[in-house]
Amino acid sequence: MVFGQQIINGLLLGGVLTLVALGFSLVWGIMNIINLAHGSFVMLGAYMTFWMFNLFGIDPFLSIPISMAILFVIGYGLQIGLINWVVRAPVLITLLLTFGLDLVIISISLLLWSANTRSVNPSYFGKSIGIGSMVIPYVQLAVLVLALIITALLALLLSRTRTGQSIRAVGYDYTGAKVIGISIARTYALTFGIGAALAGAAGALLVIIRPVTPSIGPEYTVLAFAVCVLGGLGNVSGALVGGLIFGMVEVFVSAYIGAGYSEAFVFALLIVVLVIRSQGILGREYSSGVEE
Amino acid sequence: MAGMVDRLRSSGKLGIARIVLVSVALVSLLLVPLSGNDYWLRILTFIFMFAIMAEGWNVIGGLTGYTAFGQVAWFGMGAYSVAIGMTKWKLSFWPSLGLACLVPTVAAAIIGLGILRLRGHYFAISTLALGIAMGELIKNLDYFGGASGLSLPIGPSFTYFYYLMLAGMILSVLAVWAISRSRFGYALYAIRENETAASTLGINTTYYKTTAYAISALLTGLAGGIYAYWTSFIDAPTVFSIVFNVDMVVMVVLGGAGTIFGPVIGAFILEGLNEVLGSTFLELHAIIFGAVIVLIVLFMPEGLSGLVSQGRFSVRKFVSNLKTYKV
Amino acid sequence: MKDVVLRAENLKKTFGALAATNDVSFELREGEILGLIGPTGAGKTTLVNLLTGVDKPSEGRVEFGGKDITGWAPHRVGSTGLSRTFQVVKPFLHMSVQENVTVGALFGQGQRKSMNTARERADEVLELVELAPKADAPAASLTLQDRKRLELAKALAADPTALLLDEVMAGLHATEIENAISLVRRIGEGGVSVVVIEHVMKAIMQLCDRIIVLDQGAIIAEGEPEQVVRDPAVIRAYLGERWAERMEQDGEENRSEA
Numbered sequence: 001m002v003f004g005q006q007i008i009n010g011l012l013l014g015g016v017l018t019l020v021a022l023g024f025s026l027v028w029g030i031m032n033i034i035n036l037a038h039g040s041f042v043m044l045g046a047y048m049t050f051w052m053f054n055l056f057g058i059d060p061f062l063s064i065p066i067s068m069a070i071l072f073v074i075g076y077g078l079q080i081g082l083i084n085w086v087v088r089a090p091v092l093i094t095l096l097l098t099f100g101l102d103l104v105i106i107s108i109s110l111l112l113w114s115a116n117t118r119s120v121n122p123s124y125f126g127k128s129i130g131i132g133s134m135v136i137p138y139v140q141l142a143v144l145v146l147a148l149i150i151t152a153l154l155a156l157l158l159s160r161t162r163t164g165q166s167i168r169a170v171g172y173d174y175t176g177a178k179v180i181g182i183s184i185a186r187t188y189a190l191t192f193g194i195g196a197a198l199a200g201a202a203g204a205l206l207v208i209i210r211p212v213t214p215s216i217g218p219e220y221t222v223l224a225f226a227v228c229v230l231g232g233l234g235n236v237s238g239a240l241v242g243g244l245i246f247g248m249v250e251v252f253v254s255a256y257i258g259a260g261y262s263e264a265f266v267f268a269l270l271i272v273v274l275v276i277r278s279q280g281i282l283g284r285e286y287s288s289g290v291e292e
Numbered sequence: 293m294a295g296m297v298d299r300l301r302s303s304g305k306l307g308i309a310r311i312v313l314v315s316v317a318l319v320s321l322l323l324v325p326l327s328g329n330d331y332w333l334r335i336l337t338f339i340f341m342f343a344i345m346a347e348g349w350n351v352i353g354g355l356t357g358y359t360a361f362g363q364v365a366w367f368g369m370g371a372y373s374v375a376i377g378m379t380k381w382k383l384s385f386w387p388s389l390g391l392a393c394l395v396p397t398v399a400a401a402i403i404g405l406g407i408l409r410l411r412g413h414y415f416a417i418s419t420l421a422l423g424i425a426m427g428e429l430i431k432n433l434d435y436f437g438g439a440s441g442l443s444l445p446i447g448p449s450f451t452y453f454y455y456l457m458l459a460g461m462i463l464s465v466l467a468v469w470a471i472s473r474s475r476f477g478y479a480l481y482a483i484r485e486n487e488t489a490a491s492t493l494g495i496n497t498t499y500y501k502t503t504a505y506a507i508s509a510l511l512t513g514l515a516g517g518i519y520a521y522w523t524s525f526i527d528a529p530t531v532f533s534i535v536f537n538v539d540m541v542v543m544v545v546l547g548g549a550g551t552i553f554g555p556v557i558g559a560f561i562l563e564g565l566n567e568v569l570g571s572t573f574l575e576l577h578a579i580i581f582g583a584v585i586v587l588i589v590l591f592m593p594e595g596l597s598g599l600v601s602q603g604r605f606s607v608r609k610f611v612s613n614l615k616t617y618k619v
Numbered sequence: 620m621k622d623v624v625l626r627a628e629n630l631k632k633t634f635g636a637l638a639a640t641n642d643v644s645f646e647l648r649e650g651e652i653l654g655l656i657g658p659t660g661a662g663k664t665t666l667v668n669l670l671t672g673v674d675k676p677s678e679g680r681v682e683f684g685g686k687d688i689t690g691w692a693p694h695r696v697g698s699t700g701l702s703r704t705f706q707v708v709k710p711f712l713h714m715s716v717q718e719n720v721t722v723g724a725l726f727g728q729g730q731r732k733s734m735n736t737a738r739e740r741a742d743e744v745l746e747l748v749e750l751a752p753k754a755d756a757p758a759a760s761l762t763l764q765d766r767k768r769l770e771l772a773k774a775l776a777a778d779p780t781a782l783l784l785d786e787v788m789a790g791l792h793a794t795e796i797e798n799a800i801s802l803v804r805r806i807g808e809g810g811v812s813v814v815v816i817e818h819v820m821k822a823i824m825q826l827c828d829r830i831i832v833l834d835q836g837a838i839i840a841e842g843e844p845e846q847v848v849r850d851p852a853v854i855r856a857y858l859g860e861r862w863a864e865r866m867e868q869d870g871e872e873n874r875s876e877a
Binding site for chain 2: 702713714727774
């Protein structure tokens with residue numbers, strides 16, 4: 001049954017998209033920053049997994065924590081060194097800053113690794129479970145499960161740990177958090193670091209199911225934005241819902257309209273959702289029509 | 293963006309010094325083709341093109357305060373209008389260029405009615421998505437040449453396009469100048485400053501911001517249309533390039549958003565730099581350019597004129613700019 | 620009796636289960652200065668929003684100058700001659716004082732098409748509100764008192780038939796309030812019908828021909844100032860039940876003593 005297979009494929013992709021969106025949503029929700037380099041963090045995570053596999057033979061799944069750790073350090077450093085300086089500037093400024101970063105990351109990656117398409121293929125990749133006529137590759141299933149586990153871990157981190165609580169406190173009430181002695185600069189850096197680490201994990205999982213190039217970033221940034229908008233900003237379950245929906249949309253558009261159209265379709269859908277939501281079907285939170 | 297209008301006012305008053313300066317610049321630009329140096333002609337033509345786009349962005353982003361990030365949608369539409377007009381419909385260049393202005397204007401007016409309801413990040417990213425989606429769509433349609441692009445008839449000389457782009461740039465500066473001192477312009481400033489207050493004062497905000505968006509699309513489409521005939525080959529990845537998109541925004545920020553000549557100055561500096569970097573450090577070009585954007589944003593978020601303190605250029609402003617938005 | 624300029628009929632606005640405005644009807648007559656008072660959270664600003672199209676009423680009608688303007692977009696209301704100020708002032712910060720006011724002159728009921736006549740009108744209004752010396756200053760540089768004046772000037776430049784002033788005196792100190800009172804009086808004398816929303820009772824008492832009291836979204840009293848402030852329902856709304864009882868008792872005692 002082809003239709004059932006598409007649903008499964010959509011779910012599998014949706015898991016990764018959730019993870020892509022999760023870090024983006026966190027950074028946006030807490031600091032009100034749209035990180036245009038987020039997609040390129042995903043790309044970096046993918047390349048780390050690729051190189052660890054190719055150079056040292058590290059299994060792609062085992063490389064995930066390493067990719068996450070490296071991305072965390074990069075993210076933390078960028079926030080402390082750059083983004084904290086403009087974090088309270090108008091929207092345009094932070095957008096331009098992260099775009100500049102994105103350009104630097106992409107071009108360095110192109111220089112180092114060329115524009116060639118890369119993918120990882122360990123020996124066990126072909127195996128799959130069959131349910132009736134439907135096929136679920138083990139690897140993809142593992143990717144979905146891992147994506148869900150990491151999502152759950154983030155939810156736990158935010159709700160159960162001191163760090164998580166201070167992150168939420170800063171996002172909820174900047175001044176209040178400052179008054180009770182939370183270091184804003186450090187908490188922001190932690191938040192951005194965690195966002196980058198999540199992107200790293202997403203990249204590692206992405207390269208397992210899809211080939212990558214250094215320039216995939218912007219596409220995933222906009223996808224992350226789309227997922228956040230659809231699912232609602234700043235909560236983990238929202239990213240999950242949005243991720244799964246866009247996973248489905250992408251798979252179905254590729255299958256029934258044509259692979260090349262999926263991106264155009266997803267973005268057009270994003271714009272439509274934004275415009276409709278802003279009119280108040282689900283509340284008017286996206287257009288601050290009247291501030292009072 | 294503080295002091296936008298203060299600067300606008302000062303640059304709106306055409307003092308003698310300014311008139312002389314602009315006239316000298318204009319005359320020298322008119323004379324450049326006499327040198328017969330094709331290399332400089334090409335670079336300047338590019339600069340004029342970006343200046344047109346930057347002025348276009350200035351109308352919606354600088355005057356109206358809507359940070360559009362997908363202006364390549366209009367650039368690409370303009371380029372493809374000329375390409376389709378000349379190759380598929382066998383029109384001559386001028387009617388095709390008319391299409392290049394008309395099609396983006398109409399499209400922006402229609403799309404603008406929807407997306408101009410959004411603000412801030414939401415507006416920025418939906419326009420970004422618009423630019424990407426448009427490029428992806430064109431790339432997939434065989435009628436538009438698909439992934440392999442479209443070849444146009446070979447155009448007249450470099451000099452011809454040089455003057456054409458220069459005329460486009462002058463037109464766009466005049467457009468912004470005229471808007472900035474008109475009733476229409478005041479509606480745009482009011483929308484930028486506070487949309488709710490603007491509407492209760494009797495300003496039909498939807499009408500004015502949509503018109504501003506359409507004008508910005510017109511100018512951007514014009515640049516795209518001339519570009520297509522000039523290079524005589526276009527494909528979707530080039531004319532819908534995200535980098536173009538942000539280039540014009542950075543130029544306006546550098547030169548001063550909402551000012552009349554700022555975008556042109558920004559285009560000269562940034563595109564000039566781009567050319568120097570591109571020819572000197574071919575490989576590192578994009579890296580340095582990205583870094584330049586980061587530095588501009590960090591040290592002069594209000595552009596060059598933000599560095600001027602009490603009428604004098606001040607190095608100290610670099611440092612104080614840096615501290616403005618820090619946590 | 621003078622003509623009715625602005626009429627609200629059974630206006631109702633609910634946010635979820637909460638009724639912010641509940642069945643409010645009133646009339647503003649030509650040349651009148653009408654006071655609108657009520658404790659914080661009584662729904663005064665919501666009412667102004669409903670009248671000016673910033674919020675759409677759930678039920679009821681708004682009539683202005685004989686036209687049904689219910690549900691009109693704010694800009695249509697604004698250019699028809701019903702202008703307002705905002706409690707939280709909304710100056711166009713990066714524009715000069717004169718430019719701020721010019722916007723009002725260009726797009727309000729006056730609809731001046733030429734920049735020059737609009738600037739002239741702006742200068743007149745700036746003279747009236749005593750901001751003329753600061754015409755070229757950026758709005759961002761103004762003090763609170765001047766920002767309140769600017770807010771008023773923007774609305775006035777639109778040549779309104781009626782003007783809704785949402786707490787233009789809040790946050791001002793005594794002498795500034797005196798200035799503001801005489802300013803509003805001058806505006807009224809100029810033929811503009813005015814609704815004054817204010818917590819500053821002194822201003823209300825001095826200025827208003829008539830007062831409406833709003834509590835929890837509904838009108839609880841209406842009439843001449845002297846009579847309204849003695850109304851037990853009003854005292855109860857402002858000071859709570861116990862005070863009202865005590866005042867009533869005092870009143871009875873006074874009467875029996877007399």
